[in-house]
Amino acid sequence: MNEMNDILRPGRYVNNEWNAVHKEWKDGVSKIALSFPDVYEIGMSHLGMKILYGILNREEGIICERFFAPWPDMEKKLRDRKEKLSSLESSRTLKEFDIIGFSLQYEMNYLDMLNMLDLSGVPLHCRERGDDDPIVIAGGPCAFNPEPLVEFIDVFVLGEAEEIILEIIRIVQGASGKGHRVRGDVLKELAKIEGVYVPGHNIAVKKRIVQDFDNSYFPTDVIVPYIQIVHDRIGIEIMRGCPHACKFCQACKIFHPLRIRSVSRIIEIAEESVKNTGYEEISLLSLSSGDYPHIEELARKLEEKFKPLGVKISLPSLRVGTFEERNGMNTLRRAGLTFAPEAGSERLRHTLNKQITDAEIVEKSRIALSSGWRKVKLYFMVGLPGETFEDLDAIIELSGKIKNVNLSVNPFIPKPHSDFEREEMESLEILKEKQKHLSSALYAMRSKVKIDFHSPETSRIEAILARGDRRIGKVLLKAWEKGLRLQAWTEKFNYHLWNQAFQETGIDPEVYLRKKEKEEALPWDFIK
Numbered sequence: 001m002n003e004m005n006d007i008l009r010p011g012r013y014v015n016n017e018w019n020a021v022h023k024e025w026k027d028g029v030s031k032i033a034l035s036f037p038d039v040y041e042i043g044m045s046h047l048g049m050k051i052l053y054g055i056l057n058r059e060e061g062i063i064c065e066r067f068f069a070p071w072p073d074m075e076k077k078l079r080d081r082k083e084k085l086s087s088l089e090s091s092r093t094l095k096e097f098d099i100i101g102f103s104l105q106y107e108m109n110y111l112d113m114l115n116m117l118d119l120s121g122v123p124l125h126c127r128e129r130g131d132d133d134p135i136v137i138a139g140g141p142c143a144f145n146p147e148p149l150v151e152f153i154d155v156f157v158l159g160e161a162e163e164i165i166l167e168i169i170r171i172v173q174g175a176s177g178k179g180h181r182v183r184g185d186v187l188k189e190l191a192k193i194e195g196v197y198v199p200g201h202n203i204a205v206k207k208r209i210v211q212d213f214d215n216s217y218f219p220t221d222v223i224v225p226y227i228q229i230v231h232d233r234i235g236i237e238i239m240r241g242c243p244h245a246c247k248f249c250q251a252c253k254i255f256h257p258l259r260i261r262s263v264s265r266i267i268e269i270a271e272e273s274v275k276n277t278g279y280e281e282i283s284l285l286s287l288s289s290g291d292y293p294h295i296e297e298l299a300r301k302l303e304e305k306f307k308p309l310g311v312k313i314s315l316p317s318l319r320v321g322t323f324e325e326r327n328g329m330n331t332l333r334r335a336g337l338t339f340a341p342e343a344g345s346e347r348l349r350h351t352l353n354k355q356i357t358d359a360e361i362v363e364k365s366r367i368a369l370s371s372g373w374r375k376v377k378l379y380f381m382v383g384l385p386g387e388t389f390e391d392l393d394a395i396i397e398l399s400g401k402i403k404n405v406n407l408s409v410n411p412f413i414p415k416p417h418s419d420f421e422r423e424e425m426e427s428l429e430i431l432k433e434k435q436k437h438l439s440s441a442l443y444a445m446r447s448k449v450k451i452d453f454h455s456p457e458t459s460r461i462e463a464i465l466a467r468g469d470r471r472i473g474k475v476l477l478k479a480w481e482k483g484l485r486l487q488a489w490t491e492k493f494n495y496h497l498w499n500q501a502f503q504e505t506g507i508d509p510e511v512y513l514r515k516k517e518k519e520e521a522l523p524w525d526f527i528k
């Protein structure tokens, strides 16, 4: 019997996809393990992974290979056979690399990061790592509150890693080149880089960003997987940052300031990418793509070039205010359109700094549905500061005015660095009551309104991890020891075991969910 027959989606673990890079392992070359703590389909869809893989592998003295979290069936197989998790490109374990770089996009992936280290034989705790062990780095939005992870991560990258990573590698490589590398010395040197936080070495850190965004590196020969991944297409980042400042939003702060890629550069990237990958779809990416200032020109030029080739163009993230104001929108793909009013009433929206009226949402949805878009998806949050049941009724009323709408409703999480970072998280009981209120009111409209709720329990754990301090590291370790894995996956999430992990470590989760007073220090205050 084929040994992979009993493994779900074996394509996750197969090497040699189109455009994968294989380099010769030799002395004097820096070996970097690009690690994503979720499964292949998620990690391979992430733009940051593609940028870093390209930037690193185009350097002669660097080898960069990929690692993803295994599904539990694969983990069991590895553990049963006493085998280690290995890279896709050369089947080497994490321990054989000089640097392990984790991309932390979502707090619910923290346990998979621990699991990947363990499955590769790397000591989980920084204090247990010796001079010959790899330096473990983490970056991504979650690194903006690094405190829950300081026991496990040696170095945090704050800001845009493509700007910093080569400086880090040079220091690590320089130290290795001199013969025996003393870990403490390397860490001390790394702490001097702007945008790098090494716990115990620096006390205030300023994030680093890409200055010349238009001319910055962008990959045009991304890997084309054998299996379908979440975003199975070319993704071109047209803008970084967001011109708006919604009060609950962490992303607009982390990726501030707004930077724009020129139409000519986007077209150049698109042409190269289509040629190198064979993909037949291009997605134009940014936090708020409809705000791209040259959208009409871009859409026209892309259509001219790619329509004859049968390549589709899509624009995934739009704000209500930008839809159809400009003609270019007409030429873009019409599968589904997403708007994010976030709150049901104009009053509450106003307090979020979300300047969209009900009339605009209804009108833009009507235009979308009558001009060929198949459905409209609206994002809302519940548990927002100052929210009442009237605001929830406003969601119902608004939805009733739109033909064929899907609602996605998520509990509000007061994220670090957002304007609402000191707000409290709504209790589980009230969130559930609000959810029930919406469900029963929308039941009568079920033929035209579909509703999808994000689990309040998952959001509660996410909030604790996002707002956590150093003590949360103990909970993470306990949760991992209890066998929790892939907690970003609904079917794997186990609230009961998380609660046990809090109880057994004697840590009260409520501390992390309550309102923080103005004078109270926040764990992430030292990051500017």
Ligand code: SF4
Pocket: 242, 243, 244, 245, 246, 249, 250, 251, 252, 287, 288, 319
């Ligand atoms: S929520 Fe969206 S539109 Fe608002 S600031 Fe954040 S990225 Fe921009």
